[in-house]
Amino acid sequence: MKKGNLTLLLLLISFATQGQESKLRFGMLRQQDGVSILKEKEAKTLYEHVKWIPIGTNSSLSFGGSYRFQPEAFINEEFSSEVDQDDIWFLNRFQFHSHLKLAGKFELFAELNSSLIDSKTNLAPVDRDKLSFNQLFARYHLNRNWNMLVGRQNMRLGSGRLVDIREGPNVRLSFDLAQLQYKNANTEVTAFYAVPVRVAPGVFDNKALDFQESVGAIYWTQHWNANSSTDIYAIYKEEEAKTWDSGTADDHRLSLGLRHFENWNKLKYNNEFVFQTGSFGDQDIRAWTVSFSIEHPVSFLGENSSIGLKTEAISGDTSDTDSTLNTFDGLYPRGAYFGRVARIGPSNLFDIHPYFDTSMRRFTFEFDYVAFWRLSTDDGVYGPPLNLQYPSINEERFIGHQLGSIVAFEVNSFINLELEANVIFPGAFLDESGLDDTLFHSVLTMEFKF
Template identity: 65%
Template sequence: MKFWTVIMCLICFVFAKAQETKISYDFGLLRQNDRITMNRDKVKGFYPGFKQMQLGEKTSLSFGGSYRFQTETFINEQFSSEEDQNDIWFLNRFQLYSHLKVSDIFELFTELNSSLITSKANLAPVDRDELSFNQLFARYHFNDHWNVLIGRQNIRLGSGRLVDVREGPNVRLSFDMAQLEFQDEKTKVTGFYAVPVQLEGGVFDNDVLNFDKILAALYWTQNWSASNNTDIYLLYKEEKNKTWDSGTADDNRLSIGLRHFGSWKKFTYNNEFVYQTGSFGNQNIRAWTASFNIEHPFRLLGENAAIGLKTEGISGDASNTDSTLNTFDGLYPRGAYFGRVARFGPSNLIDIHPYINTQLGNFSLSLDYVAFWRFSKRDGVYSPPLRLEYPSINGEHFIGNQIGTITGLEVNAFFNLELETNLIIPSNFLVNSGLDDTLFHTVITAEFKF
């Protein structure tokens, strides 16, 4: 009870001071990208001074953080009413950061994380991390265009389809990495060598620089015009003892990708193609994916809204007895790839995904439908972490139908609420695998940033 009293007092205090000082707060998904605008001659009070302190004419030190509370519930989590049901569990995530900037030349960013969970029996690695450094990096700017970064970082490449922050689960994805970056008004080129942090769940006990997995990247973003942009990239991943439906072996693969995004007339689009080559044990890798997303705005109740369609083809293995593996590896995708229900991931999949989003004042509403098929009847179905969740034990294509809703309320710049619901109706593949009960899922999120 005392804890919640403190949280609510903080929310009320920060909101009151923000209104009083009229400071502009733009909190980023990655908190090193926070944008705070204030006139220091007019701003007074504890919070503005704490948020951004001037240590000299060209040196500043800022602090911030967040608290996210979630309550999540499933019914028939594995499409079976016969299994034990974990009715409801509670997730808490605390993050606190400091950001030192020296003369636009050097910056040091530190972010602590504590992700806790209660009432869940079978924990996943992404559910709990009692205390750790989520991010800890130093960046040196050679000039206005070139910088180098060394340390631990959350990263999102492009739209986050292959490498993302993993914001949906309780614990974010961190990489220990060395990175070189070039950027001007229209061009950004990033190259890095990274090792994903392996979670252990305790206090400062995560497995550091475990080279069982590595990721190297060269990623070029070009803004050709205000409405025409491309990403061209090479991503090389190594993973020891990877399990696909065809077996377990070392997986070494190169992803060659092209993303084209922008707008045309009133339409916005985001299309991406990736081809993968490499080796899986003694097999050659030949895999691919194509993703298309188009969206058009319209007016609903006098407010902005959009209707869109996403569709993907993601290759699966054509045969588990030949010398070629065709299963696409989604690398490090967001944990909530098709919503926080997170049943299916980006391997061996075809999906059609129409949706509607709208904004009504401080409320946001979205409704979507997804139909899932297996790309190959000889390959299984994988979860978002790309673990084999449902092996190929029958010859059916159609996996099921998913209906989802998200209702959000942005109370102010600091505090927001969200309710997400999902329903998945199993179809031929799951039913013939003995999983024939409809899955129900709900998650309530309250997040406070400062």
């Protein structure tokens, strides 16, 4: 760790430990921080006085932020030792936000982001953004059930399968949008029209309202009882000059989805089906995905643990000479779809993914294995951002094996440490493509939230 990063982290840790008895919990989306607990607390620490400032009887102003430091290393990043692909780089992300609430009706939320990286040569758009507004939106509550939002926001729909905040990479995914939302005890319905923010590496230079790409959706979640729920949704996306293995053209597609998730007799289910239709240039789109996930609690060394199995089939194009495109578009999925190693994304894929996790006091351990195959031998292999990583140049299906592990330690409610390691053993498809060396990856995450 560089001296400046270590100094900053130690200062933040010192500040945090002054208020470590606080029962505050921080959301992944910081507008969801549970600061209302401070309203009833009489004896507050200095930190808590700054965190939440009452304004009159029904209004407040709160502040917060986070700092995340990550050294990340690869060996044979592109499955080949013939060129220099061994590297280590250092990612820094600082976010600071303020949240104004007025009379239970109006909210204004602003979140600045600075994402920096050192020692990496070939930068991706998700690596660097020196200074920008990650979120900046106003929300008006029409009544207890309806609210409307306008501005820039991170979004996660359902399980995050198609729309996620992209927490894994250094730069989160933001949308400029208009949104209408209904919510009661059992029903949530969200409708929005959004334009993804195109990240540029400088200071306040991200491209807003670039209509080369846009997305609109209606997303309905129904909680039938305490244990069983469904999501039903329609998402329409337009994107100019989209590249799939079969070529480049304008992509207009409608995604119709159904998700069912429940707890039943100690089993936890999360199953989802999506069908896509539309046009890609002069081709019709017919694509689909189906995923199943089941988890069961177990006792391991006297601690709460679980074992689970995920599997999914994701369509790929079956021919580059017909009038139909079958490649599934994962839209805006998690940047770390199968771990931070981020080599395989959700298109033209079949995978089997067993896993085990357990918690021991402040420690959490996760172990998983994934086997990947191409569903169609006429389509290539794509990365998490749905870019074509490895074109279809042979008839082999098996992509490879991935072994992963995560060890996390919660120092207190402010500070978390996590070490992730992954190994990918190339399968026949990569071997026949001339990519036959084992990939090694590790990333250490040190994050402070306040």
